[in-house]
Amino acid sequence: MPRWGMVIDVKRCIACWGCTIACKEEHFLPPGVFFNRVLIGESGKFPTSSKLIYPVLCNHCSDAACVEACPTGATYVREDGIVAVDDEKCVGCRACMVSCPYQQRTYYDEKVKDREYFPGQGKTEMEIIGEKLYPFKLGTVIKCNFCSERLEDGMKKGLTPGKDEDASPACVNICPVGARIFGDLDDPESEINRLIMEKKGKQLRKEFGTEPAVYYID
Amino acid sequence: MNDKHQDLVETMFPSDGSGIKPYEWMISPTRQRQWIDDKGIFLWLAFFFSEIGAGLYFMSLFYSFRPGIVLGWLITLVLGGLIHMLYLGNPKRAWRMIMKPNTSELSRGIWIIGVFAVLGFLQIITPGGFNMVFNFIMGILCLLIISHGFATMNVIRALPAWNSTIVLPLSIISGIWVGHQLLQLMFAISGNAAAASGMEVWAAAFFLAYFLCMLLYAWGTWHASGAAKAAIQRMLEGDLKQITYIGVGVLAILVPLVFTLIMWGGDTNGFLIFLRLASVCAGDLAIRYLIMKSAVYNPLI
């Protein structure tokens, strides 16, 4: 069984927010909800300061704080390493949201559901269709799932996640500079393992001990 | 701008600057919202009522005072339990937590409250209920319930201000202190002036311990990490400073100190005990609110 992970090359990233938008489109996310963000920050002080560009998403941690905090077992680590939420079991206590050091979860309630992209003008057809095609359950917590539906459908067709677009996450496919590399962390021959080894891939906020499956290289 | 538009703007660019703009997010210390804003406020109240009910029950065990354990049991289960339900929105949701007892601190807490409900009820209805074994078991359960709220917060490593070692002693001593005050008032109201006066010697000790725990919490958190220090700075200098100075400085510390000095040596009276209790409760609510509201996450980059 593979263990999916991602490498993000921050040197390549040009902060075009393609991943942010592709993700919103893929999951029909309402206004204000992001499973993918590109953070812009600064390090150092002028005149030696430098700009930091960090695309962030759920790290699908193997020792996830959200899983540890969940009182119902709704949040769990799948065999393929993806951290998923079973909305039938979720009680909306939000312990997972509070516990995630990366703040990668969103509580889906009426307030979020009712938001319109064009406030006061009603929902667009795209939004209405989205709610049918990709329904979220009210009163539960939602998050990035590494586009598990795409991965599963693609693999059923014999495609390889990370190589074939139809079996890879939307944010990986859209990236115009190839800053996101997706693959199997358990395969020593995989491209992402090679990059992690060669370029000394770093995990974000490693000190929390959550063992993220998303690595950054520069 | 209509309401919906206003709501969207507030979502994207909240006035406190902690917005969810996809680019300026988690790049500076970002505050915890889920367990204090909106419906999260119920958790603050639920933790408080569970704590004071269990505190009253705990103190009543030492005096074998049945009305005290009945009231403590009711406050914990009816007020604490009901407000927990309001937060979750549906009793069936608590049931799902009960079905997974070993998954997290939250579900263990629900179990402890369940066991407390059953054994507490048995102690209340049993004529010789105040025996050593019962008292010991209920005493332990009360301490677990008193610390349940803060224990749930304490295990969250992502929030260094909650992850401090002094959080648990602070919650235990605050529960016992408020429970002590409630019991003292019950004695005063029921005409048992001797018992109310006798309890005063403990008031000074509990107040001192409570005050020291608060100081240790503030000092320890300040020195723990950048994000923990940012939480204390928010309390002392930021948007929460009024609650800190009035709620903690005046209501939790100054007023109880003055009343404790006035009643020094057991010179108690019901009205003063009531005033001190009101001040202690408001102060304890303020401390809990501040700890929950001020906690911030480390920036990601």
Ligand code: SF4
């Ligand atoms: S990033 Fe947060 S939500 Fe995602 S697996 Fe890790 S702890 Fe859980």
Ligand code: SF4
């Ligand atoms: S909100 Fe749902 S997924 Fe999150 S901890 Fe609670 S039950 Fe688990």
